[in-house]
Amino acid sequence: ILNVEQSPQSLHVQEGDSTNFTCSFPSSNFYALHWYRWETAKSPEALFVMTLNGDEKKKGRISATLNTKEGYSYLYIKGSQPEDSATYLCAARGGTSYGKLTFGQGTILTVHP
C-alpha cells in the first residue's frame, strides 16, 4: 500500500489570499499523481493527472507541480474565492498504469469572504 500524506489537514484563508497544499508519496514505485476537488454535497471532480517529473498543470487560478524524485506535489490556488472552499484530495498510482490509486486524507480549504 502506498503511503500518501497531505498537509495541512485544514486551512482557513481570506478571499483574495493565495494558498498552497502539499501531497507527499513514496518516490520509488511511482506511476501517476492525481488531484481532485470535492465540494460539499457534490462528487469529487478531477483537477489534474501528472506523471512526469517537473510536470506543471494549470486550470484557471489553480495550478499543480510534481517532483517524482523527492516524492511531492504542490497544489496552488491564486486569489482564493469562497467557491474554492472544498476538500482537495491527492492520489498516487504506484508501479504501473494498472496499480491501485491510493488517496491521501485530504486538505479541507475554507475561504472566508
Added chain:
Amino acid sequence: DVKVTQSSRYLVKRTGEKVFLECVQDMDHENMFWYRQDPGLGLRLIYFSYDVKMKEKGDIPEGYSVSREKKERFSLILESASTNQTSMYLCASSPDWTAAFFGQGTRLTVV
C-alpha cells in the same frame, strides 16, 4: 458528460443485514472502483474491476464482496452489515488508468 450514479444517497440498515450498493456508469468505462471515506482516513479502496466479471481486492476488502455482471454496473455487497461499516461509500469509473469520475456517494448507517 460522464455520469456515475449510485442507487441511494442515504441508507440505514440493521446489523447482520445483507446490503447491496449499486453503481451505474453511462460512458462504457472498463474500470470501476468502490471506496469508503471516513474522517481523517481519506478514501480507501475496497474493490476494483477492470472488466466484466473481473475483480481485484483493494486495501480493505474484508467484509465486502462485489459483482460486475455487466460493464456499466458494479455492485458492492456487505454480506452481514456491522456497525464498523457505517461510512460514506463512493463509486468511481475511468476509461483507462487516468482520472476517475465519481458518483455522489452513499452515506450508510448500520444500527
